Amino acid sequence: MTFMAKNSGLIINETLNHMRLVGISTLFGLMISVPLGILLSRRRRAAKYVLALVGTVQTIPGLVLLGFAMIVFGIGSKPAIVVLTLYAILPALRNTYTGITEVDPGCIESAKGIGMSNIQTLLKVELPLALPSIVGGLRMSVIYIISWATLAGLVGAGGLGDLIWTGLATYENNFILTGAILAAVMALASGALIGLLQNIMTPRGLKVRR
Amino acid sequence: MIQFENVCKRYGKATVIDDLSLTVEEGQFVVLIGPSGCGKTTTLKMINRLIEPDKGRIFVNGSDITRVNAVALRRTIGYVIQQIGLFPNMTVGQNISVVPKLLRYTNAQCDEITRSLLQLVDMDYDVYAHKYPSELSGGQQQRIGVLRALAASPPIVLMDEPFGALDPITREALQEEIKKIQRKLKKTIIFVTHDMDEALRLADTIVFMNGGRVVQIASPEEMLRNPKEDIIKNFMGKRISKVDYNSLLAADIMRASVLKVHKTKLTLECVDLMNRRQVNTLLVVDDDERFLGIVTIDDIKKHGRAGKEIGDLVSTETSVIGAGDSAKEAFERLVDSRSGYVVVKHPNDTVAGLITKTSMVKAMAEAMWGEQE
Numbered sequence: 001m002t003f004m005a006k007n008s009g010l011i012i013n014e015t016l017n018h019m020r021l022v023g024i025s026t027l028f029g030l031m032i033s034v035p036l037g038i039l040l041s042r043r044r045r046a047a048k049y050v051l052a053l054v055g056t057v058q059t060i061p062g063l064v065l066l067g068f069a070m071i072v073f074g075i076g077s078k079p080a081i082v083v084l085t086l087y088a089i090l091p092a093l094r095n096t097y098t099g100i101t102e103v104d105p106g107c108i109e110s111a112k113g114i115g116m117s118n119i120q121t122l123l124k125v126e127l128p129l130a131l132p133s134i135v136g137g138l139r140m141s142v143i144y145i146i147s148w149a150t151l152a153g154l155v156g157a158g159g160l161g162d163l164i165w166t167g168l169a170t171y172e173n174n175f176i177l178t179g180a181i182l183a184a185v186m187a188l189a190s191g192a193l194i195g196l197l198q199n200i201m202t203p204r205g206l207k208v209r210r
Numbered sequence: 211m212i213q214f215e216n217v218c219k220r221y222g223k224a225t226v227i228d229d230l231s232l233t234v235e236e237g238q239f240v241v242l243i244g245p246s247g248c249g250k251t252t253t254l255k256m257i258n259r260l261i262e263p264d265k266g267r268i269f270v271n272g273s274d275i276t277r278v279n280a281v282a283l284r285r286t287i288g289y290v291i292q293q294i295g296l297f298p299n300m301t302v303g304q305n306i307s308v309v310p311k312l313l314r315y316t317n318a319q320c321d322e323i324t325r326s327l328l329q330l331v332d333m334d335y336d337v338y339a340h341k342y343p344s345e346l347s348g349g350q351q352q353r354i355g356v357l358r359a360l361a362a363s364p365p366i367v368l369m370d371e372p373f374g375a376l377d378p379i380t381r382e383a384l385q386e387e388i389k390k391i392q393r394k395l396k397k398t399i400i401f402v403t404h405d406m407d408e409a410l411r412l413a414d415t416i417v418f419m420n421g422g423r424v425v426q427i428a429s430p431e432e433m434l435r436n437p438k439e440d441i442i443k444n445f446m447g448k449r450i451s452k453v454d455y456n457s458l459l460a461a462d463i464m465r466a467s468v469l470k471v472h473k474t475k476l477t478l479e480c481v482d483l484m485n486r487r488q489v490n491t492l493l494v495v496d497d498d499e500r501f502l503g504i505v506t507i508d509d510i511k512k513h514g515r516a517g518k519e520i521g522d523l524v525s526t527e528t529s530v531i532g533a534g535d536s537a538k539e540a541f542e543r544l545v546d547s548r549s550g551y552v553v554v555k556h557p558n559d560t561v562a563g564l565i566t567k568t569s570m571v572k573a574m575a576e577a578m579w580g581e582q583e
């Protein structure tokens with residue numbers, strides 16, 4: 001307990017820092033993946049290759065990417081945000097794409113047939129129906145990068161990773177535990193929160209079943 | 211009015227629509243029918259430009275549809291498909307008013323439209339307007355699909371096997387409703403089906419297609435009477451087998467169960483019999499079952515006395531025809547006869563049956579539409 005009291009300032013600070021890193025990269029990730037997912041749903045042949053490529057990037061170990069990013073962007077939040085954004089893209093992208101491609105073709109044909117323009121079809125039919133899937137992707141992205149963000153401490157971006165690396169360097173188990181537990185709690189909490197959001201965003205007509 | 215002028219459509223090397231020319235008059239119910247893959251859907255979708263032809267031109271009310279913006283064109287043409295395609299994220303009311311909303315009608319107008327359209331298919335606004343498609347039965351969903359297509363009062367409605375996925379009873383109910391709606395709102399409807407019964411029931415004009423070409427355009431009656439090619443005959447199936455009107459015989463159009471009495475029967479018994487069987491005429495026969503004549507209830511009232519034999523009252527002024535005579539002949543006799551019936555005799559003069567107006571109509575209906583229930 002004395003540990004907590006003594007380091008509360010630092011812990012709170014790094015927790016907020018972690019949230020900031022995750023928040024910013026999630027936002028960037030969404031800004032890239034949703035439009036890209038929509039675009040890919042219009043270019044299905046190209047989609048296969050793009051999704052495979054993005055999937056490959058995802059398999060590169062975080063440390064390697066982080067190292068590259070550090071070489072390019074130097075020390076600080078910048079390389080961390082770039083790498084985390086990359087990790088945020090795939091789940092959201094894949095879910096946006098499948099969400100849209102799985103909309104009932106009959107709905108889209110009627111939408112077009114009764115005189116909706118492409119944009120109207122997208123906004124009034126495809127996106128609302130794909131929204132639960134997109135938010136599901138967002139949820140995976142967030143949970144993913146909350147854990148990857150612990151690496152960000154290595155490039156001087158701060159966050160809960162800082163506590164862990166400090167603990168590792170000084171054999172101070174309390175630091176390690178605090179960092180790890182807070183990251184886990186954050187992941188669980190945001191997962192639950194976004195799950196709730198997903199439920200709210202699901203159009204009512206998709207929920208009612210006789 | 212919709213006109214196709216030498217329209218062709220190819221996919222790769224396959225010619226799907228082959229030099230199609232076709233005119234659909236305003237207010238007509240036109241049914242496109244033909245085997246699977248013959249190009250019905252393609253033809254339909256070229257009208258609202260979901261598919262663009264490779265060659266030829268299509269006119270709606272005289273103007274080339276490629277000159278009109280495709281989206282604007284579609285808002286003036288209703289579209290209903292077999293998969294229904296209601297928007298599951300919208301309520302019934304929102305689904306119906308999608309097109310009016312696109313056309314910037316006010317909320318009040320949209321509501322008014324929804325109300326009056328739901329009324330058209332006997333669905334209560336208060337019960338259904340706020341339900342979601344997933345809460346409706348298949349038949350109800352397709353009713354809403356039809357209403358959605360009608361919402362902005364398009365003069366033309368395209369329907370691609372709209373009732374194909376429904377059970378027979380629901381399908382019949384919707385067929386009746388759409389026919390009623392078409393008459394009431396005076397729509398031009400182009401309706402695709404591969405069900406000949408449906409085509410015969412609904413169409414003013416049937417367009418039979420095969421291999422991307424029109425085989426025959428005719429009214430249902432005309433197509434039944436003179437199907438142009440074997441493939442159409444096959445589509446008609448049993449409906450057509452008896453349609454050789456010229457070979458129909460008097461025996462084919464008569465009612466075989468008739469009330470016969472022996473000439474020695476007494477008048478009071480006969481009156482009693484007629485009362486019980488609810489008829490006003492008896493056929494009187496002799497010992498060998500040969501036809502002698504008829505007696506009506508009026509004859510008995512006028513001339514009958516208790517205890518008298520019925521044979522004394524028979525009138526021989528009846529139209530009589532042989533069972534082997536042609537139905538056409540029987541028809542003429544029936545029209546000429548004052549009594550409203552013609553007695554059919556076997557060659558040995560025994561009674562075969564009776565042709566009445568009812569039996570005549572029934573026989574014609576059977577010849578046209580097959581065995582009736």
Ligand SMILES: Nc1ncnc2c1ncn2[C@@H]1O[C@H](COP(=O)(O)OP(=O)(O)OP(=O)(O)O)[C@@H](O)[C@H]1O
Nearest residue numbers: 221224226244245246247248249250251252253404
């Ligand atoms: N996008 C496409 N690419 C290639 N061929 C197509 C395409 N769309 C349709 N066809 C072909 O065109 C032909 C006509 O198709 P269409 O859908 O008009 O038939 P249909 O008469 O509606 O048949 P059905 O009764 O089975 O619905 C078919 O042979 C089909 O295989």
Ligand SMILES: [Mg+2]
Nearest residue numbers: 250251252370
């Ligand atoms: Mg079809």
